[in-house]
Amino acid sequence: xxxxxxxxxxxxxxxxxxxxxxxxxxxxxxxxxxxxxxxxxxxxxxxxxxxxxxxxxxxxxxxxxxxxxxxxxxxxxxxxxxxxxxxxxxxxxxxxxxxxxxxxxxxxxxxxxxxxxxxxxxxxxxxxxxxxxxxxxxxxxxxxxxxxxxxxxxxxxxxxxxxxxxxxxxxxxxxxxxxxxxxxxxxxxxxxxxxxxxxxxxxxxxxxxxxxxxxxxxxxxxxxxxxxxxxxxxxxxxxxxxxxxxxxxxxxxxxxxxxxxxxxxxxxxxxxxxxxxxxxxxxxxxxxxxxxxxxxxxxxxxxxxxxxxxxxxxxxxxxxxxxxxxxxxxxxxxxx
Numbered sequence: 001x002x003x004x005x006x007x008x009x010x011x012x013x014x015x016x017x018x019x020x021x022x023x024x025x026x027x028x029x030x031x032x033x034x035x036x037x038x039x040x041x042x043x044x045x046x047x048x049x050x051x052x053x054x055x056x057x058x059x060x061x062x063x064x065x066x067x068x069x070x071x072x073x074x075x076x077x078x079x080x081x082x083x084x085x086x087x088x089x090x091x092x093x094x095x096x097x098x099x100x101x102x103x104x105x106x107x108x109x110x111x112x113x114x115x116x117x118x119x120x121x122x123x124x125x126x127x128x129x130x131x132x133x134x135x136x137x138x139x140x141x142x143x144x145x146x147x148x149x150x151x152x153x154x155x156x157x158x159x160x161x162x163x164x165x166x167x168x169x170x171x172x173x174x175x176x177x178x179x180x181x182x183x184x185x186x187x188x189x190x191x192x193x194x195x196x197x198x199x200x201x202x203x204x205x206x207x208x209x210x211x212x213x214x215x216x217x218x219x220x221x222x223x224x225x226x227x228x229x230x231x232x233x234x235x236x237x238x239x240x241x242x243x244x245x246x247x248x249x250x251x252x253x254x255x256x257x258x259x260x261x262x263x264x265x266x267x268x269x270x271x272x273x274x275x276x277x278x279x280x281x282x283x284x285x286x287x288x289x290x291x292x293x294x295x296x297x298x299x300x301x302x303x304x305x306x307x308x309x310x311x312x313x314x315x316x317x318x319x320x321x322x323x324x325x326x327x328x329x330x331x332x333x334x335x336x
Contacts, residue, residue: 004027004028004029004030004320004323005029005030005050005051005075005319005320005322005323006029006030006032006047006048006049006050006051007029007030007031007032007049007051007052007053007077007319008032008034008045008046008047008049008051008052008053009031009032009033009034009053010034010036010037010038010042010046010052010053010054010055010058011034011035011036011037011038011054011055011057011058011272012033012034012035013272015308016033016079016312017033019308019309019311019312020033020312020316022312023309023312023313023316024316026316027316027317027319027320029316029319029320032046032047032049034046037057037058038052038054038058038060038064039058039064040063040064040067043064043067043068043071046071046073048071048072049073050072050073050074050075051073051074051075051076051077051319051322052068052073052075052076052077053076053077053078053079053315053319054076054077054078054079055078055079055080055272056078056080056082056085056299057085057267057268057271057272057299058085058268059085059086059268060076060085060086060087060091061087061090062087062090065087065090065091065094065096066090066094068094068096069094069095069096073096074095074096074097074322075096075097075098075099075319075322075328076091076096076097076098076099077099077315077318077319078098078099078100078101078315079101079311079312079315080100080101080302080311081100081101081102081103081104082100082210082211082238083098083100083332084210084211084212084238085268086098086332088332088333088334089334091332092333092334097322097327097328097331098331098332099318099319099322099328099330099331099332100330100332101310101311101314101315101318101330102330103158104302104307104310104311104314105302105304105306105307105310106157106158106159106161106162107162107304107306108301108302108303108304108306108307109159109208109236109262109301109302110159110160110162110163110166110208110236111162111166112236112262112297112300112301113159113163113206113208113234113236113260113262113301114163114166114167116234116236116260116261116262116295116297117146117204117206117232117234117260118146119260119295120232120258120259120260120293120295121143121144121146121204121232121258122143123140123141123142123143125295126140126141126292127141146167146170146171146172146204147170147171147172148171148172148173149172149173149203149204150172150173150174150175150201150202150203150204151164151167151172151173151174151175151202151203151204151205151206152175152176152177152198152199152201152202152204152205152206153167153174153175153176153177153185153190153206153208154176154177154178154195154198154205154206154207154208154209154218155177155178155207155208155209155210155237156176156177156178156181156182156185156190156208157178157182157208159208159236160176160178160182160185160206160208160209161182161184161185163206163208164176164185164188164190165184165188167204167206168188168189172204173189174188174189174190174191175190175191175192175193175197175198175201175202176190176191176192176193176198177192177193177194177195177198177209178192178209195218195223196223196226199223199224199226199227199228199231200226200227200228201228202227202228202231203228203231203232204231204232204233204234205227205231205232205233205234206234206235206236207219207233207234207235207236207237207241207242208236208237209237209241210237210238211237211238211240211241215241216240216241217240217241217242217243217246218241218242219233219235219241219242219243219246219247220242220243220246221243221246221249224246224247224249224250224255224256225255227250227255227256229254229255229257230254230255230256230257230258231255231256231257231258232257232258232259232260233247233256233258233259233260234259234260234261235260235261235262235263236261236262236263236301237263238263239261239263239264239265239266239267240265242265244264244265244266244284244288245284247259247288248284248287248288251288251291251293251294257293258293258294258295259288259291259293259294259295260294260295260296261288261294261295261296261297262296262297262298262299262300262301263299263301264285264296264299266282266284266285267298267299269282270282270285270298271298271299272298272299314330318330
């Protein structure tokens with residue numbers, strides 16, 4: 001049996017193609033690039049490919065999985081660590097192996113969270129826009145030192161741990177929320193506390209938890225009400241970890257003083273596309289853009305050369321391992 005396979009790569013951008021073409025020289029897979037999203041209508045574009053590769057903005061639920069099974073699809077290769085967009089239980093039941101790319105670069109996302117934090121608290125974007133217009137006034141640009149501030153980290157896995165190290169380097173006090181305490185974070189001086197305590201005591205809160213049923217809308221009106229006035233809230237995890245409507249109310253009241261987001265609850269139909277020539281139909285997202293203390297990026301936290309290299313190599317390797325052995329080390333199994 002060979003270790004090469006035909007892979008239909010959906011939602012393939014130019015940068016995806018460059019990296020896949022470069023690293024596929026080692027594997028020799030047959031790559032079929034498809035520029036559109038994967039759904040029941042576009043599945044036919046995969047032809048007879050037994051492996052389909054998708055990113056985080058292609059939801060794959062039971063009806064689509066059944067259609068994939070009927071077309072002979074054997075593997076769904078995620079070029080992401082997150083997998084909340086896929087019905088893993090149904091895929092397992094139908095015999096479609098799903099594999100992800102765990103830990104492709106915790107530094108990329110953690111450093112982006114730190115960049116959002118600094119960009120907000122030092123008002124970098126607003127200052128840059130002024131200077132470009134010849135306005136060098138400092139009025140309205142007052143920031144604050146990170147040194148000595150309390151940073152709450154929700155989720156202390158690989159990314160949360162790297163972010164904690166960065167904030168520790170600034171001289172911050174660390175609080176953590178996670179069902180499993182991380183020894184490295186504790187070594188940095190992190191105290192693990194309930195979420196309510198973290199909200200009450202943190203000057204900055206950064207979210208690094210996965211999207212699970214128990215973390216959906218983890219940051220809601222009740223959590224926001226517990227926060228310090230003027231808190232800085234950063235989300236680089238998954239959009240639905242926060243209740244966006246509640247966040248807007250928090251911004252309007254001044255409870256949230258700074259908001260940095262690289263993810264959005266309804267990003268599937270918005271992010272990774274050029275909408276510059278159209279009017280945004282998402283009223284909630286449009287409302288977020290009206291606040292001058294909000295900094296939003298379009299899910300680019302992962303987007304570094306190192307991360308793209310690891311994502312591509314691991315994705316191609318996952319497919320090769322499945323073709324060779326019928327199994328894969330990075331297979332996702334739904335809890336029973």
